[in-house]
Amino acid sequence: MKLVKMFAAIAATLLVPSTTVLAEAPKVEIVQAFPELRIARPIVVTHANDGSNRLFVASQIGKIYCFENKADVAEPNLYLDIEESVRYIDKENEEGLLGFAIHPNYKKNGQFFLFYTTTDEPHVSVISRFTVSSTDPSKADPDSEVELMRIPQPFWNHNGGTLAFGHDGYLYIALGDGGKANDPFKNGQNLATLNGSVLRIDVDKKSKDHNYAIPADNPFVGLKEARPEIYAYGFRNVWRLSFDRETGALYAADVGQNIWEEINIVVKGGNYGWNLREAKHKFGDNGSEASDKLIDPIFEYHHDVGKSITGGHVYRGSAVPSLKGMYMYADYVSGKVWALEHTPSGKILGNHEIKSMNLPIITFGEDEQGEVYLTTQLGGCLLYTSPSPRDGLLSRIPSSA
Secondary structure, three states: OOOOEEEEEEOEEEEOOOOOOHHHHHHHEEEEEOOOOOOHHHEEEEOOOOOOEEEEEOOOEEEEEEEEOOOOOOOOOEEOOOOOHHHHHHEOOOOOOOEEEEEHHHHHHEEEEEEEEEOOOOOEEEEEEEEEOOOOOEEEEEEEEEEEEEEEEOOOOOOOOEEOOOOOOOEEEEEEOOOOOOOOHHHOOOOOOOOOOEEEEOOOOOOOOOOOEEOOOOOOOOOOOOOOOOOEEEEOOEEEEEEEOOOOOOOEEEEEOOOOOEEEOOOOOOOOOOOOOOOEOOOOOOOOOOOOOHHHHHEEEEEEOOOEEOOOEOOOOOOOOOHOOOEEEEEOOOOOOOEEEEEOOOOOEEEEEEEOOOEEEEEEEOOOOOOOOEOHHHHHEEEEEEEEOOHHHOOOOOOOO
């Protein structure tokens, strides 16, 4: 059954301390971007930065679609199908195809990268490189897969999975602590394991033992018993990771355990506290009070507000000037959506609630112009954030030739 067309005028609510000086709340609408389009479990939305005006959407079940960014699109092009290689079960829905990043030089090399749970071993995440077909630019070559790494996961949950390219050209990989509750293997504070960390690798080079190389300035290179791929650590389950396309700042939304959800700005070598701390608070009997060795998030919210954060993007589009520079994010359980206003150093100026349909938000994404999209699992619907319902146009952005 198709969803009815959705759009909601925004009555922004400010959720900030009374001592904070508030800027005017952005006036925003959330509208259905593609009323006729349905994609199951749309878990990544991105673009190729190749001037084609295409959006790429990855489905958690193991398929990737692409289509021209026009509101009347109904039948997306199937770009890649690896469903038979991807383990996805509805009741264990933190596995599957979880990450998809297109190489910054895709226009020339046709490369993209996937993070998925393989079917050939229990609870193992695979990161692989694929390339576009040499004969059809609308299709990927399913036989082009080159495996970069395999990461054993203790359980089916807290696998992380975001892939994102930084301004430095390196691939960043977000990994959860491996699952269950309370981080039973203490992976978050263990530099000898990749779990509970954000990794940084060079996919344009190879090393002796891997189909990737370690950047020489990675913070733990040469440290005994530390994995050199690690860029930062102390995370529970980052969902999602993104770069500010203007400043290059790296944002990580980390899903909490008992009480708190958090937003972090990630820096090289940083320890973000899990499982010693949950957001800005001591966690458990063996936890830690605030310390200059542990980096607290720039923002947190209580489980009275929502129970599972979905990280988004810093808005850098042109359609909604009042959102410029704000970090858009949501909560999967409550369905609430916000725009976090803050200084580059992380000082919070306002947290503006964007009235929405209170649907479970899976992920956020950007198009080539920096406009932000968010997806929900209900009907595989893609939503678009805009000041008006596409200004009454079928296509807000002119199609390319």
